[in-house]
Amino acid sequence: RVIERLYVTMCEFFQEPEPGFRVFARKHPYRGNGGTAVQRSFMFGYSDGYTQTAEELASLLAHETAHTWPRLDGDQGETAWYSEGTAEYYSIVLAHRAGFTSDAAFLDQINNRARSYYTNPLQTLSNHEAVERFWRDPRAQRVPYGRGLFYLIDLNAKIQAHSGGARSLDDLVVEVVKRRRAGEQVGESAWVDLVAAELGEQGRQDFAAMVAGGWIIPAPNALGPRFTCHPIEDYPLDFGFDTTSIPTRVVTGLVAGSAAEQAGVREGDRLLSIPNFSEIESAPWKAIELTLGRGDTTLRVRYVPQGAAVRSYAWAIADGERDEAPHAASE
16 A cells, blocks of 8 residues: 555656556566566566565666656666656655655665665776667666666755755756656757756756766765765675676676685586576575576575775764654555
8 A cells, every 4th residue: 555655656756657667477487576667557577586575676666656757858777867766765855855765764775775885896887888888788778777867866965955945856857857858859968958957067067977877975964954974995706707707697807706616616516597687686694596507517506795895975863863754554
């Protein structure tokens, strides 16, 4: 029921004139939970190999539902930062704003995304470079999600500060939805013009930096005065071999001395079984088990796929503030 109420909230926010959304689910033989959003609907698969929690499924459906409205015209690979970033932003922010999620749950979602963003070494690729690697490296597929989300968080804070609270990211995103609904083509250049109208040349520079792969570090109070951000150390996902081995199913680029090599992985091993990438990415501190084929031999290895510590960021409730529970109880 919370997802149903969130959908109503989204319809009101995006001023949807013709509400309606369908979800199609099917079982498949693959380990994973992938899906795709299409017009006013979402299709996803489930399997015996991986069972989502209720919270994970709710987050997935909220994200895919948000895809119904905000998008830019142009090549999907080049504009994915916007479609994925806005889906991430509004699925999290509108649920919290409407009181469907507590402060703690809100920060958990933000911090999970922050960890994924700041520990992904491919976040320094340009948008074009990330598109080129999209189908060869699972980490490239995560680039537009984190990049878009933290660009929008940063942009919202700057617009609010510049306008004294009179304007926000909402005004720009809803304007894009209105223009496209009226039949107008709205691409990246139109978006940059909207941003520049709020922030001037700084808005154009921030956008160019984002497209080029510059790290986005919002101000400590970017999520509002009740929350604050601070730097932390975190550990990136590191398989110990080239990540492109996952789609090819053959180990290449094995790193000497890595946890993978120490566990027994060898160059040229066939990857007969490996956990779903999203499972591993969500908890890289947990040991994974790989089933390998080496000649006529099948063997299993187990190790923790973590790299050396990197600088990351995390949000918390500010001193003097209290954690607020949801005021719209779930059913």
